[in-house]
Structures are given as C-alpha cells and as structure tokens.
Amino acid sequence: MGPLPRTLELFYDVLSPYSWLCFEVLCRYQKIWNVKLQLQPTLIAGIMKDSGNKPPALLPRKGQYLKSELSLLKHHFQVPIKFPKDFFSVIIDKGSLSAMRFLTAVNMETPEMLEKVSRELWMRVWSRDEDISEPQSILAAAEKAGLSAEQAQGLLGMISTAEVKKRLMEVTEVACKYGAFGLPVTVAHVDGQTHMLFGSDRMELLAYLLGEKWMGPVPPALNARL
Amino acid sequence: MGPLPRTLELFYDVLSPYSWLCFEVLCRYQKIWNVKLQLQPTLIAGIMKDSGNKPPALLPRKGQYLKSELSLLKHHFQVPIKFPKDFFSVIIDKGSLSAMRFLTAVNMETPEMLEKVSRELWMRVWSRAAEKAGLSAEQAQGLLGMISTAEVKKRLMEVTEVACKYGAFGLPVTVAHVDGQTHMLFGSDRMELLAYLLGEKWMGPVPPALNARL
Numbered sequence: 001m002g003p004l005p006r007t008l009e010l011f012y013d014v015l016s017p018y019s020w021l022c023f024e025v026l027c028r029y030q031k032i033w034n035v036k037l038q039l040q041p042t043l044i045a046g047i048m049k050d051s052g053n054k055p056p057a058l059l060p061r062k063g064q065y066l067k068s069e070l071s072l073l074k075h076h077f078q079v080p081i082k083f084p085k086d087f088f089s090v091i092i093d094k095g096s097l098s099a100m101r102f103l104t105a106v107n108m109e110t111p112e113m114l115e116k117v118s119r120e121l122w123m124r125v126w127s128r129d130e131d132i133s134e135p136q137s138i139l140a141a142a143e144k145a146g147l148s149a150e151q152a153q154g155l156l157g158m159i160s161t162a163e164v165k166k167r168l169m170e171v172t173e174v175a176c177k178y179g180a181f182g183l184p185v186t187v188a189h190v191d192g193q194t195h196m197l198f199g200s201d202r203m204e205l206l207a208y209l210l211g212e213k214w215m216g217p218v219p220p221a222l223n224a225r226l
Numbered sequence: 227m228g229p230l231p232r233t234l235e236l237f238y239d240v241l242s243p244y245s246w247l248c249f250e251v252l253c254r255y256q257k258i259w260n261v262k263l264q265l266q267p268t269l270i271a272g273i274m275k276d277s278g279n280k281p282p283a284l285l286p287r288k289g290q291y292l293k294s295e296l297s298l299l300k301h302h303f304q305v306p307i308k309f310p311k312d313f314f315s316v317i318i319d320k321g322s323l324s325a326m327r328f329l330t331a332v333n334m335e336t337p338e339m340l341e342k343v344s345r346e347l348w349m350r351v352w353s354r355a356a357e358k359a360g361l362s363a364e365q366a367q368g369l370l371g372m373i374s375t376a377e378v379k380k381r382l383m384e385v386t387e388v389a390c391k392y393g394a395f396g397l398p399v400t401v402a403h404v405d406g407q408t409h410m411l412f413g414s415d416r417m418e419l420l421a422y423l424l425g426e427k428w429m430g431p432v433p434p435a436l437n438a439r440l
Contacts, residue, residue, distance in 0.1 A: 051287045061277045061395040065412060068393075069419075072409065076422045179294075181287040195298065198291055201415035204430065205295075208302045214430070216418065 005036040006210060009187040011175040013044035014103070014121040014132065015096040017070055021077050021200035022184040023122075025217050027115060029203075032219055033212045039114050041103035044183045045095055046172040051181040055091060063087075077200075077217040084129045094133040099125075101159035102138050104168040109155060116145035231262040232424060235401040237389040239270035240329070240347040241322040243296055247303050247414035248398040249348075251431050253341060255417075258433055259426045265340050267329035270397045271321055272386040277395040281317060289313075303414075303431040306353045316351060325351075327373035330382040335369060336361075 010026055012019035023039075030037040048054060057063035067083055074081040084090045099121050106114050120141035124130040131137040135156055142152035158164050175185055178196045186197045190209055197206055207214035236252055238245035249265075256263040274280060283289035293309055300307040310316045325347050333340050339361060361369070372378050389399055392410045400411045404423055411420055421428035 051285065053285055053288070059277065059279055059395060061393055062279070065393055065395065065410070069411070069416075072419060072423065076419050179287055179291055181285060181291065196291070197295070199415070201413070202295075204418065205298060205302050209298065216428070 003034065005034050007038060007189045008035050008206075009038045009040050009189075011040045011042040011171070011178075011180060011183055011185040011187070012118070013042055013096055013183050014099055014118060014125060015091060016044055016183045017066075017081055017126050018200045019044075019184040020081065020122045020126055021073060021079055021217070022186065022203070023118065024077065024079050025200065025203050026186070028217075028219055029212075032215075033207075033210060035210065035212075039107070039118065040171050040175070041100050041107060041114075041118070041168065042175050042180075042183060042185075043097065043100050043168055043172045045097070046169070047175060047180050047183060050172075050176045053181040056182075057087065057091065073200075080123075080127045082127050082129060084125065090125060094131070096132065098135070098159060099132045099138060101164050101168055102142070102155060104171070105155045105158040105164050106142075108164070108167065109158070110147070110151065113145060113147060117142055117147065120145040229260065231260050233264060233403045234261050234420075235264045235266050235403075237266045237268040237385070237392075237394060237397055237399040237401070238344070239268055239322055239397050240325050240344060240351055241317060242270055242397045243292075243307055243352050244414045245270075245398040246307065246348045246352055247299060247305055247431070248400065248417070249344065250303065250305050251414065251417050252400070254431075254433055255426075258429075259421075259424060261424065261426075265333070265344065266385050266389070267326050267333055267340075267344070267382065268389050268394075268397060268399075269323065269326050269382055269386045271323070272383070273389060273394050273397060276386075276390045279395040282396075283313065283317065299414075306349075308353050310351065322351075324373055327378050327382055328369060330385070331369045331372040331378050334378065334381065335372070336365065 008026060010023060012023055026037050029035070057066055070081050070083065103114065103118055103121070106117050121132050124137060124141055125132045132141065139152045139156060142155065143149060178185060178187055180198070182198060184200060186202065186206060188195045188197065188206055188209060195209055203217070204214045234252060236249060238249055252263050255261070283292055296307050296309065329340065329344055329347070332343050343361065392399060392401055394412070396412060398414060400416065400420060402409045402411065402420055402423060409423055417431070418428045
C-alpha cells in the first residue's frame with residue numbers, strides 16, 4: 001500500500017462563485033492526486049461577520065472586476081458561470097442560510113451525495129439564475145442530484161433542527177479559527193503541517209505543497225491518460 | 227516575420243509584494259512568450275484613494291493571511307520576499323511616493339534601466355539585502371533631482387489615472403492587448419489565465435530558462 005492520502009478540507013458556500021471554481025478543480029484532482037477531499041458546507045455570511053470583512057462586490061470597482069473576470073474564468077475553468085441579473089438581491093438580500101443548512105444535513109445523513117447536491121445548488125444560483133432560498137428550490141436541486149423526493153423532504157425537515165443549525169455554526173467557526181475572512185478556504189494537511197489557502201487561485205500552489213503535478217484547472221481525465 | 231508581439235502593461239508599485247511576484251513572472255515570460263512588456267510605475271495610494279478601497283492588511287485576518295501565504299509563495303515563485311519588521315510603518319506611514327516618482331523619472335530618461343531599478347527598490351523594501359542596480363552615482367543623483375519636478379509628478383498621476391480607468395482597485399494590474407481586445411487582470415495569480423488568453427503555454431511561475439530549453 002502506498003503513502004496515505006493527504007486530507008484537503010474545502011470550506012465553501014454556494015453563494016460564492018469562486019467557491020464553485022475551487023470545488024470543481026478539487027473534485028477533478030481528487031481522482032488524480034493522492035488526496036482525500038472533505039467537503040465542508042460553511043456560511044459565508046458568518047465568516048464575514050466574524051472577521052469584520054465585507055463582500056467584495058460592495059466596492060463598485062471590485063464588483064465590476066469580479067463580473068468581468070468571471071466571464072473569462074468560466075472558460076478557462078470550464079464551469080458554466082452566469083452572473084445573476086439581480087446580483088445584490090441574490091447575494092445580500094436572499095443569502096444562502098437554508099441552502100447551507102440543507103447541505104449540512106446532507107453531509108450528516110448522506111455524505112456521498114454532498115458533491116452532487118452542492119453542484120446542483122450552484123447550477124441554480126450561479127448558472128441558471130434560479131432561486132435557492134425557497135424550500136421548493138432546494139428540493140428541486142436535491143432531486144436533480146439524485147435524491148428521492150422522500151429523502152429530500154426528510155433532509156429539508158432537518159434544516160430547522162438545533163442539531164443542523166449547530167453543526168453549520170461549528171463548521172463556520174472552524175473556518176474562522178483557520179483564519180478565514182472569506183471563502184473558499186482550502187485547508188491542506190501535509191507532512192504534519194497545516195496550510196490554509198484562500199481563493200480558487202491557489203490550486204497551483206497547493207499542488208506545489210503536495211508535491212503533485214499541476215495540469216491547469218481542467219486536467220485530462222484519468223482514463224484519458226491511461 | 228512572425229505575428230506582432232502582444233503588449234502587456236504592468237501597473238505596479240514597489241510597496242506591493244504581490245506586484246513584485248507579478249513583475250518577476252512577467253519578466254521571465256517576456257523572453258519566452260510573443261509579448262512586449264511595458265512597465266508602468268503607479269502609485270498604489272492613488273489607486274486606493276480613487277477607488278475607495280483600503281489596503282487589505284488593515285483587516286487583521288487578511289493581514290495574517292497575507293503574511294503566511296507570502297512565506298509559501300516566495301518559495302513557489304522563487305522571489306526572496308521577507309516581511310518588513312514594522313510592516314505598518316513601511317506601508318502606511320512611509321509609503322512609496324518618492325520611490326515611484328523616481329521610477330517614473332527612470333522610465334522617462336533611461337527606460338532600459340527600469341526593470342533593474344524597480345527590482346532594487348523591491349529588494350530594499352521587501353527583502354533582506356539590496357544590490358546595486360547599475361546606475362552611476364551621477365545618473366542616480368540626476369534622477370533624484372527630477373522627482374520633485376512638475377513633469378514627473380504629473381506623469382505618475384497620469385499613469386495612476388490610466389490604471390484607475392482600466393478599473394484598478396489595487397495593484398498589480400496587468401493589461402493585455404490581444405486580438406483587438408483589452409483584458410484587465412488583477413493580482414499575481416492571474417498569470418495562468420493570461421497565458422490562456424494569449425494562447426501561450428503556462429509553465430508555472432518559474433519557467434525553464436530559454437537557453438536551457440534549446
């Protein structure tokens with residue numbers, strides 16, 4: 001048996017488009033590198049509150065820049081990002097509390113579905129400009145990901161429980177303890193050291209720290225290389 | 227004759243360590259890619275003022291993060307960055323006005339020296355030791371004399387305004403002119419995306435030297 005896989009924790013919120021870019025890159029590389037990817041649904045609003053930071057888009061020039069660079073990054077990363085028409089309503093007003101509580105419940109009950117359900121929520125809010133705050137929206141994403149209507153309803157029922165609320169808060173606190181002031185945050189456990197990396201643009205540095213090969217944000221699929 | 231080199235404008239301030247990382251990567255790749263690198267000394271304080279942004283280190287957790295990630299990036303990028311002991315005194319109190327006016331004067335009078343002198347200033351602020359850039363004492367004195375002239379002050383302001391018009395809220399900003407389009411990229415971490423836009427090969431922040439490949 002070879003060396004043990006290194007654990008990568010990804011703290012993310014589906015409200016964050018850069019979290020989506022980071023998520024897709026790590027999902028691709030988890031099949032290539034000797035790593036174990038642990039997805040950690042986190043509340044970006046909680047990170048902002050705790051760190052004293054603000055969403056970057058609140059500064060006009062940053063907002064304009066994000067929009068323009070995401071339209072380039074979507075091609076480079078091959079992630080179908082589309083800016084929502086009423087961006088501020090989506091990000092500031094509606095937020096992601098229910099969605100992230102739902103993903104927390106998925107992680108507790110059916111963690112093998114977490115990747116797919118997360119992706120379906122991103123596809124709603126950050127590709128098709130669809131709501132993710134209403135119960136029906138979340139159920140639709142869950143069912144599209146492959147959960148049965150029954151399973152989805154059950155998980156939805158859990159989001160108002162003390163257990164799920166507490167768990168999401170705890171994970172958000174862990175991210176804060178790692179020094180998060182935004183998301184995505186990737187925490188890599190390598191050779192007895194812990195490295196916290198912020199952003200979707202530290203994946204090449206991550207490869208360097210892991211001693212793995214960086215092949216860009218869209219590496220050739222494993223079977224294509226054999 | 228092959229296709230014309232694409233112009234890359236790098237707006238930078240020596241006060242910004244990420245500007246240094248971006249600068250070194252572009253200096254390496256200007257010998258490899260079909261590009262023409264135009265260095266643009268810019269005043270980061272002016273960018274902040276005009277955009278309403280603040281230096282990231284003013285938020286405690288961002289400041290801690292910058293410090294820790296720079297100690298990793300220095301190895302990955304092979305740039306000898308060392309955090310100054312009194313960081314806030316350097317960045318907030320002292321600033322870079324004279325230094326950037328000096329580089330503006332260098333760009334006006336002896337542009338072929340701009341790369342070396344910029345690097346020398348970064349070495350002073352952001353590294354252990356400074357080497358001599360190769361300006362004669364005479365040249366250096368002459369340029370120093372220029373930094374208080376209206377012409378140099380105006381030029382630095384104009385370049386800073388150009389960066390602002392491109393949408394800058396910080397530095398470094400790389401502006402790539404490619405196939406009739408203009409792309410503004412912020413940060414030292416958009417170089418792989420730049421390669422993609424240029425249709426060039428990305429070989430990491432420390433590409434093999436040209437002569438090593440021949």
